[in-house]
Every structure is written in structure tokens, then in C-alpha cells.
Amino acid sequence: MNKIELLAPAKDLIKAKFAVDYGADAIYLGGQNFSLRSRASNFTNEDIKEIVQYAHDRNVKVYVTVNIVFHDEDFVGIKEYLLYLGSVGVDAIIVSSPYVMNLSKKLCPNMEVHVSTQLSSLNSEAIETLKAFGADRVVLGREASMSEIAGISGNACLPIEVFIHGGMCSNYSGRCIMSNRMTNRDANRGGCAHSCRWKYRVYENDELISAEDNPLSMSSKDLRASAYIEKMIAANVSSLKIEGRMKSEYYIAQVVKTYRNMIDEIYEKGHLDDDRIAYYDQELYKAENRPSDSGFLSGICDDSKSLYGINGAGVSHEYVGLVKDYDDLKDIAIVEVKNMFDIGDKLEVFGPQLDNTQFINNVMFNEEWKFIKEAHKPTEIIYLRLPVKVKKNYMIRKVK
Amino acid sequence: MEILLTLSNINNLEKVLNAKPNGLIFGSKFSTRFKYSIEELDRINDFCLHYNLKRYVSIDAFINESDKYELVLYLNHLKELHLDGIYFNDLGIIALSRRHEINCELIYNSDTLMTNSLDAAFYLKQDIGVVVSNILSVEELFGIIRNNLNSLDLQVFGYLKMANSKREFLTNYFKHLGISKDIKNKKDIYLVEENRNYKLPIIEDEYGTRIYGDSCLLMYSELAYIKDYLKRIIVDDLFLENSDIAYDVIKDIKRLTVENSEYLKEVLMNKYPDIDLSTAYLYQKSTKTKEENE
Numbered sequence: 001m002n003k004i005e006l007l008a009p010a011k012d013l014i015k016a017k018f019a020v021d022y023g024a025d026a027i028y029l030g031g032q033n034f035s036l037r038s039r040a041s042n043f044t045n046e047d048i049k050e051i052v053q054y055a056h057d058r059n060v061k062v063y064v065t066v067n068i069v070f071h072d073e074d075f076v077g078i079k080e081y082l083l084y085l086g087s088v089g090v091d092a093i094i095v096s097s098p099y100v101m102n103l104s105k106k107l108c109p110n111m112e113v114h115v116s117t118q119l120s121s122l123n124s125e126a127i128e129t130l131k132a133f134g135a136d137r138v139v140l141g142r143e144a145s146m147s148e149i150a151g152i153s154g155n156a157c158l159p160i161e162v163f164i165h166g167g168m169c170s171n172y173s174g175r176c177i178m179s180n181r182m183t184n185r186d187a188n189r190g191g192c193a194h195s196c197r198w199k200y201r202v203y204e205n206d207e208l209i210s211a212e213d214n215p216l217s218m219s220s221k222d223l224r225a226s227a228y229i230e231k232m233i234a235a236n237v238s239s240l241k242i243e244g245r246m247k248s249e250y251y252i253a254q255v256v257k258t259y260r261n262m263i264d265e266i267y268e269k270g271h272l273d274d275d276r277i278a279y280y281d282q283e284l285y286k287a288e289n290r291p292s293d294s295g296f297l298s299g300i301c302d303d304s305k306s307l308y309g310i311n312g313a314g315v316s317h318e319y320v321g322l323v324k325d326y327d328d329l330k331d332i333a334i335v336e337v338k339n340m341f342d343i344g345d346k347l348e349v350f351g352p353q354l355d356n357t358q359f360i361n362n363v364m365f366n367e368e369w370k371f372i373k374e375a376h377k378p379t380e381i382i383y384l385r386l387p388v389k390v391k392k393n394y395m396i397r398k399v400k
Numbered sequence: 401m402e403i404l405l406t407l408s409n410i411n412n413l414e415k416v417l418n419a420k421p422n423g424l425i426f427g428s429k430f431s432t433r434f435k436y437s438i439e440e441l442d443r444i445n446d447f448c449l450h451y452n453l454k455r456y457v458s459i460d461a462f463i464n465e466s467d468k469y470e471l472v473l474y475l476n477h478l479k480e481l482h483l484d485g486i487y488f489n490d491l492g493i494i495a496l497s498r499r500h501e502i503n504c505e506l507i508y509n510s511d512t513l514m515t516n517s518l519d520a521a522f523y524l525k526q527d528i529g530v531v532v533s534n535i536l537s538v539e540e541l542f543g544i545i546r547n548n549l550n551s552l553d554l555q556v557f558g559y560l561k562m563a564n565s566k567r568e569f570l571t572n573y574f575k576h577l578g579i580s581k582d583i584k585n586k587k588d589i590y591l592v593e594e595n596r597n598y599k600l601p602i603i604e605d606e607y608g609t610r611i612y613g614d615s616c617l618l619m620y621s622e623l624a625y626i627k628d629y630l631k632r633i634i635v636d637d638l639f640l641e642n643s644d645i646a647y648d649v650i651k652d653i654k655r656l657t658v659e660n661s662e663y664l665k666e667v668l669m670n671k672y673p674d675i676d677l678s679t680a681y682l683y684q685k686s687t688k689t690k691e692e693n694e
Contacts, residue, residue: 069512069513069515070515070516070518070519071515071516071536071540072516072517072518072540072543072544072547073540074516075516075518096513097516097518097519098519098522098523099516099518099519099521099522102522118513119491119513120462120490121491121492122462122463122464122465122490122492123463123464123465123467123468123490123492124465124468124492125463125468125491125492125493125494125495125496126463126490126491126492126495127492128492128495129491129492129494129495130491132495133522141462143462143566144464144465147466148464148465148466151465151466152465155465170563170565170567170569171563171564171565171567172462172564172565172566174510174512174513175510175511175512175513175563175564176512176562176563176564176565177512177535177562177563178562178563178611180535180681180684180686181562181598181613181614181681182593182596182598184684184686185686186535186686188512188513188515188535189686191686195593196563198593198594198595199593199594200591200592200593200594200600201591201592201594202570202573202589202590202591202602203589203590203591203592203599204583204586204588204589205588209581209589210573211577214576214577215594216569216570216573216591218565218567218569220567296566301566301567301568301572302568302572302575303571303572303573303575303576305572306567306569306572306573306576308573308576
């Protein structure tokens with residue numbers, strides 16, 4: 001049996017490399033056209049070629065989103081783009097258009113076609129239909145419960161992919177045009193304004209029935225499926241997908257590393273007890289900026305899974321520094337400041353090959369090798385004494 | 401070209417005859433739109449057969465894996481009715497219908513996804529009809545019809561679905577407030593965003609919640625040019641069951657020409673001043689990015 005795949009998002013070339021280095025089995029990203037998340041600083045063709053080489057050298061797959069809901073004008077250049085993706089070795093495209101699925105299979109038969117969650121596939125019959133359209137894998141809609149996922153997986157004729165972490169559409173993905181009406185921005189072509197997260201008064205027969213000081217919001221908590229990973233493995237799900245092509249390098253590193261460790265531990269031990277799941281939850285909270293829960297996986301999506309009057313929630317740990325290099329002779333880390341921190345702060349360093357290691361920040365220097373008591377300028381380079389040897393792209397965070 | 405009318409209230413069956421559509425759209429199980437019992441569904445079917453109206457059933461709910469058995473039973477019941485067509489939203493209906501030899505026409509109504517000529521042509525080639533999304537601009541709409549002549553379905557009148565969720569937005573909200581409120585299947589509840597004045601009708605049922613646009617689509621001027629190139633035209637009476645406007649629209653469409661379209665529109669608007677009629681997205685071309693919009 002193949003080991004379940006951990007699939008991570010990448011906003012740009014730098015973050016893609018973080019996702020690879022921190023343990024993803026596959027990454028997904030968008031090019032400059034044909035992709036949702038228009039505000040993500042999407043990849044140029046050259047970037048895609050570079051990341052495919054980087055990822056394949058590390059036995060990691062690369063999937064490219066071609067997942068806008070196409071209008072006629074959007075098809076310009078699609079054949080050339082698909083041929084390019086195939087030529088540089090992209091492993092799969094993620095797509096919602098059946099025409100593009102079919103076209104891609106004709107042009108690039110070795111490049112897999114994965115059906116986007118935009119098609120809200122929630123049963124094995126839909127997967128059978130999509131197989132006939134040319135699909136190789138189907139990303140399920142985020143509305144399926146764990147028991148439904150197990151049922152679908154048992155009956156499906158194609159591998160299935162399931163979202164396990166990150167933002168949730170309040171509506172069926174692709175079936176919402178609130179943003180179009182409210183802001184003129186096309187949600188299905190990358191312009192979603194998240195109108196579902198705004199505040200609405202509710203009227204019945206023109207009588208106000210919502211609370212004046214607590215209006216309705218359709219905002220959903222983010223998804224966190226840590227308690228279901230073992231069941232997904234048992235259900236023979238093929239791929240576990242982390243949402244977040246707009247997220248920071250810190251978020252990617254922390255979330256990917258946590259799920260990587262969790263999956264590996266399940267395969268090693270066969271089972272995770274509640275204490276271990278609670279530990280991994282604590283790790284995920286360190287990257288959380290919106291409250292999260294299990295979404296539809298538990299089968300019920302009641303008021304506890306919605307956000308009323310809250311959008312962000314702050315994070316329990318603050319990302320303060322990125323290791324740029326390590327000087328073995330001086331035994332000191334060269335660090336780029338990300339957020340303010342001071343001498344005396346309790347910090348934690350972690351990396352792809354290093355579990356969380358806490359320390360009190362006792363010694364740091366500026367670039368002129370003068371002792372400093374505070375690091376308050378983002379992007380400033382400083383030198384930091386750490387309790388362990390580290391490597392480039394390890395991260396340092398403040399423990400609150 | 402056929403003109404189809406949705407039947408939101410079974411008590412309006414006799415009125416339908418006066419408007420003389422070519423067929424009715426109705427439904428029972430797995431429908432967010434129609435809540436008829438099987439007996440009522442059969443009664444509507446018999447009525448249509450008696451008056452030579454075509455019969456289309458809407459199955460617009462997304463199907464859970466665990467609901468497949470019940471769906472197959474329902475499809476087999478529909479098979480016995482020898483319907484003219486089934487409008488569906490879940491692609492699983494295609495595989496299931498073929499396996500169970502449901503031999504009526506299948507028509508994919510995704511609400512939002514059918515936005516280009518090539519996807520439409522793809523489905524048509526598989527013998528699957530398609531309803532064009534109402535999110536298109538008038539130029540885009542004319543283009544997709546020109547590229548698929550006499551093959552497409554289009555809703556030309558009624559309130560357009562704006563959002564479809566499995567979540568129970570109203571129930572959850574009132575539970576959060578600690579208020580017990582009966583809101584299921586009510587058609588007189590609407591939302592108003594705090595910085596806008598749009599009234600957005602919202603309906604919650606056992607399948608979740610749908611939110612509709614703030615105005616009723618009417619596109620006489622545009623329809624006059626394209627009606628002869630469509631396969632089916634859908635007139636939707638949701639939220640308008642107590643009005644005769646949908647019937648008047650059907651009568652108008654039958655005599656609609658480029659020359660009389662503005663006149664007919666004006667007459668209709670004067671007759672129904674309380675109904676906010678608009679061209680919806682036809683002249684509101686949406687942008688792909690925030691920056692493009694600024």
C-alpha cells in the first residue's frame with residue numbers, strides 16, 4: 001500500500017521550497033494565468049521549471065492549478081501553457097473544466113489530471129463520471145464527513161484527495177457568486193472578496209430578527225483535521241491537502257512539519273492516542289491566525305463551527321527570525337529579523353531536521369558585532385547564539 | 401425552442417394552462433427547489449401528460465455517498481414516468497442514470513460553472529444538456545449561444561441563486577444567539593449587508609442554505625435576439641408564486657421581437673411596480689482581481 005501523500009500549497013518559489021524542505025510529498029501552485037488566488041504572487045513559467053527540478057530532485061511531486069472557471073476569453077494560450085507544463089515535467093494539473101481535462105490528456109498524456117474541489121464531488125458516482133471525462137484523481141468537496149469519505153473511498157474508481165487544513169468556503173466551492181454581486185469581483189476567477197465573512201442583518205417579512213449588536217456572518221472557522229488523519233489513512237485516501245496558497249513561509253513550514261511528523265508517527269506506531277493528537281494540535285495552533293475545528297468531518301457543522309464577530313484570532317507563537325546561515329567556526333546563527341524580539345525573551349527554534357528547541361535569548365549581535373538588547377527592525381540581519389547547531393531556513397519564534 | 405416554467409406551488413396548476421408554457425419543471429426528493437411528495441409529483445406528471453406539457457424534474461441537491469440507495473430508488477420511480485428530462489447539479493447523476501438506464505435527457509445545471517462555449521460543447525457531445533450560467537455578460541452570453549446553436553438552456557426570468565451551502569446559516573446563527581426560531585423552508589426571510597441596501601432572499605432546508613440575488617432577472621431586449629437559438633428557456637417563479645408575473649412573461653416571450661421588446665418590458669414593469677426587475681449580470685462584467693477592479 002502506498003503511503004498517504006501530504007500535499008502543501010506554495011505561494012511563490014521561496015515558499016514552495018519551504019514546503020518541500022519541511023516534508024511535503026507534493027506541492028501545488030498556480031501559474032500567472034488560469035489559476036484561482038489571483039493575489040498570490042503566482043509562478044512564472046521559469047519559476048515552475050525551477051521548482052519542478054528542485055522538487056523532483058527531492059522526490060517531491062508538483063501539481064499546477066489550472067482551476068479558474070473559464071469564460072471564453074480565458075482560453076487564450078491554454079494549449080501552449082499545458083504543453084509547457086508537460087514539457088517541464090509537472091506531475092499533474094488541478095482543473096475544473098472538463099474541456100481542459102480532455103485537452104490536457106490529449107496534449108500531455110503523461111501529466112495527470114486532478115479534478116478541483118470546485119466541482120463539489122461528494123460521491124463515488126461523480127468520480128465515475130469524472131473518470132470518463134479523463135480525470136486521474138478527484139479532490140473531494142469539503143462538505144463530506146469522515147464516514148462519507150470512507151464510503152466514497154471504498155467505492156471510488158479513482159484516487160481521492162481530501163482537504164485537511166486551512167480556510168473553508170462557507171458555500172460549496174465554485175457555487176457562490178456573492179463576491180461578483182457585492183464587489184464586481186469574480187470569485188471563480190480568483191477575485192473572491194470573502195463577502196460571506198461580512199455582517200448581515202436578517203429580516204423576516206421586513207421585521208428585523210437578527211441581533212442589533214451581533215449580526216449574522218457566514219464566516220467559517222478554518223479546517224483542522226488532525227484528529228482524522230489516522231482514519232483517512234485507514235480509509236485509503238490518497239492525498240491529504242493543506243489549503244493556503246496565500247499563506248506565509250512560517251505557516252507553511254509549521255503546518256507541513258506538523259502533519260509530516262503526525263503521518264510518520266501513525267505509520268510507525270499504527271495508532272496515535274489522544275495525548276499525541278493534542279500535542280499536534282498545539283503545534284498547529286502555533287501557526288493559526290483564525291480559529292479552527294474539524295469542519296464537516298465530524299458530520300455536524302453547527303454554530304460552534306462558525307465565526308460571529310471574529311475574523312482573526314492572533315497566534316500563540318510569533319515568528320521572529322529566519323536562519324539565513326550558520327557559522328560553525330563562531331557557533332552562531334545568522335538570522336533575518338521577522339518580528340520584534342528582545343534579550344531575555346523565551347524563544348523556540350525548529351527546522352526540517354530539528355524538533356522544537358526552547359531557549360532564553362541571552363546573546364545577540366548586530367552586523368557590526370556589537371551586543372544588542374533588542375531586534376526591532378524586520379529584515380535586519382543579526383547574529384544569534386543558539387543552543388543547537390541549525391541550518392539555513394530553520395525558524396525562530398517567540399514563546400508567549 | 402421550448403419555454404419551461406418552474407412550478408413552485410401545486411395550486412397554480414390551472415393557472416399554468418392559461419400561460420401555455422411548453423413544459424413544467426418540478427421535483428420531489430433531492431431537490432432544494434421543490435418539496436413535493438411523490439404523490440404530488442405523480443399528480444403533476446399526470447396533469448402534464450393530460451395537457452400535453454413536457455415534464456422535467458429537478459434534482460439539484462448534492463448527493464452524499466450514503467444517499468445513493470435512496471437516489472437509485474427515486475431514479476427508478478422517475479424512469480417509470482418516462483420524463484422528458486432531468487435537471488441535475490451533481491455529476492454523479494450521469495453515471496447513475498446511465499447504469500440504471502434512465503433514458504430521458506439529462507441537463508446539467510450547475511448555476512455558476514457553465515461559463516464558456518468549450519465546456520458546454522464538451523457536455524453536449526456526451527449527450528448531456530447544459531444550462532448556461534447567468535453570471536455572463538451579454539457579449540459572453542451571445543458568444544456561447546452562437547457557438548452552440550439551438551443546444552443550450554437558459555434561465556431568462558426570475559431570482560438567481562447567488563450562493564449554495566450545506567451549512568444551516570440561519571439555524572446556526574439563532575442557536576448562537578440562544579433563540580429558538582422556526583426558519584426552515586420559509587421564503588420571506590432576507591439578508592441585508594451592513595454597508596449595502598440589497599435585500600438578499602435566503603432559504604434554509606434540510607440540504608443547507610441558498611441565497612438569492614436582490615432583483616428579478618428580466619432580459620427581454622437581449623432575449624429577442626437569442627430566443628430562437630436556444631433549446632429551452634426557463635422562467636422561474638420562485639418567490640413569485642403569488643403573482644401572475646411569470647405567466648405574463650411566458651406570454652410575452654412568445655410574441656417577443658426586437659421591435660416590441662422595450663414596449664413589453666415597460667408594460668410589465670408598470671403592471672408589477674413592486675417587483676424589482678433587472679438585467680442582473682448582463683451589463684456587470686466582473687473582474688478577476690481586486691486590483692483590476694480598483
